[in-house]
Amino acid sequence: MARYIGPKSKIARKFGEPIFGPDKVLSKKNYAPGMHGNNRRRKSSEYGIMLAEKQKAKYTYGVLEKQFRNVFKKADSAPGITGEVLLQTLESRLDNIVYRLGIAPTRAAARQLVSHCHIVVDGKVSNIPSRIIKAGQIVGVRERSKSLEVIENSLAGVNHSKYSWLEWDESAKAGKFLNVPERADIPENIKEQLIVELYSK
Numbered sequence: 001m002a003r004y005i006g007p008k009s010k011i012a013r014k015f016g017e018p019i020f021g022p023d024k025v026l027s028k029k030n031y032a033p034g035m036h037g038n039n040r041r042r043k044s045s046e047y048g049i050m051l052a053e054k055q056k057a058k059y060t061y062g063v064l065e066k067q068f069r070n071v072f073k074k075a076d077s078a079p080g081i082t083g084e085v086l087l088q089t090l091e092s093r094l095d096n097i098v099y100r101l102g103i104a105p106t107r108a109a110a111r112q113l114v115s116h117c118h119i120v121v122d123g124k125v126s127n128i129p130s131r132i133i134k135a136g137q138i139v140g141v142r143e144r145s146k147s148l149e150v151i152e153n154s155l156a157g158v159n160h161s162k163y164s165w166l167e168w169d170e171s172a173k174a175g176k177f178l179n180v181p182e183r184a185d186i187p188e189n190i191k192e193q194l195i196v197e198l199y200s201k
Contacts, residue, residue, distance in 0.1 A: 050198035057190050061090045062107045067130065072199055083192030084183040091181055094121065095129035097139050100166060101175040102158030103151055118145035120174075133177045140174025 044052065058068050075086040090096065095110040098119055104110035111129040113119055119126060120142050121133065133139060141151055151173075160168035160175075164185060167176040183192075 047198075047201075050194045053191050053194040054198055057087075057090070057188075057192070057195060060107075060188055060190065061093070061096060062111060063090070063130075069199075072195070076199070081183075083196045086195065087183060087186055087188070087190065087192050088180045089132065091186055092132050092134075092177070093129065094119070094126060094131040094133055094139065097133055097166070097175070097177060100163055101139065101168060102155050102160065103141060103173075105150075105154045109150065109154070113145075113151070118142050118148065118151070135177060135179045138174050138176050140169075140172055146173050 054068070057063075058065065063071065071089055072082075072086055075089055076082050078085050091100075095107055095114055098104050098110035098113060099107045103119070104113050114129045115127055117125050117127050118141060120140050121131070122138055125142060141148075145151065155173070160166070160170075163181070165178050165181040167178055169175065
């Protein structure tokens with residue numbers, strides 16, 4: 001499974017946001033990484049700003065370039081506003097839903113749980129993190145995996161009413177994907193229109 005394995009704190013500092021999850025605390029240094037980070041005052045070009053927004057989206061959802069481009073192409077050909085459909089598709093990924101349900105503390109941890117066959121969709125094991133979940137499907141923890149420490153720790157104290165498009169069943173340790181979220185409900189600080197403009201050049 002292709003994934004980003006580079007320095008996460010450096011990327012988070014570059015964008016000034018904890019894009020890899022709340023457990024990746026940002027450095028107190030308020031400038032870019034690198035030995036010359038404190039001296040960089042160059043103004044970004046229009047293209048640079050659009051590219052940075054795409055990179056932020058990729059790192060946030062843990063998607064590499066080729067896969068991200070494919071998701072964009074599908075969003076571009078689908079009905080609706082391309083940028084919104086793009087984010088809605090990324091939100092519908094199995095690894096993202098596992099993360100949103102609180103089963104895993106980060107999307108990276110969610111991908112690992114899915115890949116190691118700890119997650120079920122409608123009662124059947126699914127080990128494909130990029131799988132798109134449809135409205136009405138139920139994502140939960142495999143029976144023999146419910147006592148895993150990483151899952152129990154992650155679920156402790158989670159506010160399961162945080163996302164209106166998900167419904168959590170504590171006894172079953174499973175959540176129902178009620179519907180594709182509206183753009184206003186997606187909390188990620190991503191300017192998707194800039195990504196659309198980048199790919200349209």
